[in-house]
Amino acid sequence: MATTTMLRQWVTANVFCLVGTSPLKLLAWMVSYSQCTEVLRDLIDKFYCSIYRHDRCGFDNVKQRLHTFAASGGNTDMFWDNVKHAQKPEAVVLSHDPLGSVTLRAQSANKLEPLRAALAEVQRHRSAIARNDALFLRKCLLKLAIDRASQISQCGFDGRLCWDDEFVADRGSAIIEGSDAECTEQWWCTESPQCVRHQG
Known part of the structure; x- marks a missing residue:
């Protein structure tokens, strides 16, 4: 007591x-x-x-x-909706630089975090779209090579199938549309159908 x-x-x-x-x-x-x-x-x-x-x-x-x-x-339902995701307030750090400006680091960091997450999500989507475009261009190049090889009596191996993704992204759509100004025969093997290099 x-x-x-x-x-x-x-x-x-x-x-x-x-x-x-x-x-x-x-x-x-x-x-x-x-x-x-x-x-x-x-x-x-x-x-x-x-x-x-x-x-x-x-x-x-x-x-x-x-x-x-x-x-x-x-209205208790509306009250619960308002306080459901309440978070404990974080401390605000004030830093003073020699020029006299004051920054609120915690507040700016809290505002930037969702934006950074959204940016990362957009970058993931952008890279997925780029991969899909590259796969589509490669598929079209392969189809063109198969169609051409079945129509000629040569080996017909198309060297453009060995291009890396950057080169396919740069030149692939022009080749598929037929607007590539270069001589397309420089990419094909003109040997006999039983070419040792590509068939062997």
Whole structure:
């Protein structure tokens, strides 16, 4: 009992003076404190002063406030939608450079993080589209080579099938459309159909 009285005196003298609680709130806290039968929690948790003696006291208080809100005609579903994704506020770091400008690093970082994630997603989509385009161009080149090889009596191996992706992306569409100005025969093997180099 003496420990509880000493703890109340310490709380009255120190914690509530730091927080700036009014005397009426302090009196209400002390009255409700005398009725609480829960185990006392830490009063100071990383420089955060709690007005509740135990977590359940805080839950009971929130429950009572929600019942009062609902009884006064408040829409609890809309309330839950608004607070469902609430996050604990992060500290704001102010840095001062020699020129005198002040930046809010935490806020700008919080704003940039979703944008960076969206940019990464766009880059993934862009690379997937580029891969699909390269595959489509290679498929068209292969079809052209097969069609031409079946119509001529030569080996007909098309060296353009060995191009890397960058070269296919640069020149592939021009070849498929037939607008390539270069002589296309320089890419074909003109040996006999049983060419040792390509058939062997």
